[in-house]
Amino acid sequence: MNIPEVAPLLNKMAQDIQDKIISRLAEQPAMIGIHTGGAWLAEYLHKALDLQQPLGLMDISFYRDDFQGKGLHPQVKPSNLPFHVEDQHIILVDDVIMSGRTIRAALNELFDYGRPAAVSLVTLVDLPRRELPFQPDVVGISMDLAPEQRIKLGGPEPLTLTLLEPKA
Numbered sequence: 001m002n003i004p005e006v007a008p009l010l011n012k013m014a015q016d017i018q019d020k021i022i023s024r025l026a027e028q029p030a031m032i033g034i035h036t037g038g039a040w041l042a043e044y045l046h047k048a049l050d051l052q053q054p055l056g057l058m059d060i061s062f063y064r065d066d067f068q069g070k071g072l073h074p075q076v077k078p079s080n081l082p083f084h085v086e087d088q089h090i091i092l093v094d095d096v097i098m099s100g101r102t103i104r105a106a107l108n109e110l111f112d113y114g115r116p117a118a119v120s121l122v123t124l125v126d127l128p129r130r131e132l133p134f135q136p137d138v139v140g141i142s143m144d145l146a147p148e149q150r151i152k153l154g155g156p157e158p159l160t161l162t163l164l165e166p167k168a
């Protein structure tokens with residue numbers, strides 16, 4: 001399988017966010033990156049789009065539906081949303097969407113801060129294996145992986161996509 005470079009995908013995503021999301025809003029949106037890969041991407045997109053509100057960061061570890069079985073990741077970071085969520089249009093950024101469970105957790109945490117006007121979803125990679133009904137508004141690339149294959153974003157500098165094959 002051909003694994004694409006991240007930089008051209010990000011440039012196209014920034015343009016799509018401008019055309020499909022921001023240009024339709026009366027006010028500037030706020031952006032939140034999901035720790036860790038989503039935060040790297042959001043940092044780039046936030047700069048490229050010259051958004052006025054400071055960038056938010058979310059670590060959804062406590063909100064995962066497998067939290068009890070998995071426990072906490074050793075590098076869990078606090079979420080930091082330096083703007084009012086209430087009535088704000090939010091652009092949520094993650095590196096990959098597969099089952100949709102990470103986005104479910106992110107929305108649960110987000111609504112603990114307030115009731116946003118709307119939430120748009122942006123992901124670098126879309127793996128069409130959804131278990132919950134979430135669809136991104138802007139996608140870098142859709143990939144059809146074999147059941148045991150995984151795609152991983154490396155970063156923060158340079159940002160790279162790597163295909164992980166199942167262990168033999």
Ligand SMILES: O=P(O)(O)OC[C@H]1O[C@H](OP(=O)(O)OP(=O)(O)O)[C@H](O)[C@@H]1O
Nearest residue numbers: 035036037095096097098099100101102
């Ligand atoms: O739609 P889903 O099935 O929830 O998959 C998407 C999530 O999977 C990865 O996170 P992972 O939990 O592997 O941890 P990471 O952020 O440390 O890579 C990725 O960063 C997404 O957040």
Ligand SMILES: O=c1cc[nH]c(=O)[nH]1
Nearest residue numbers: 096098149150151152
């Ligand atoms: O391949 C996958 C599936 C879920 N999450 C990832 O980051 N990669």
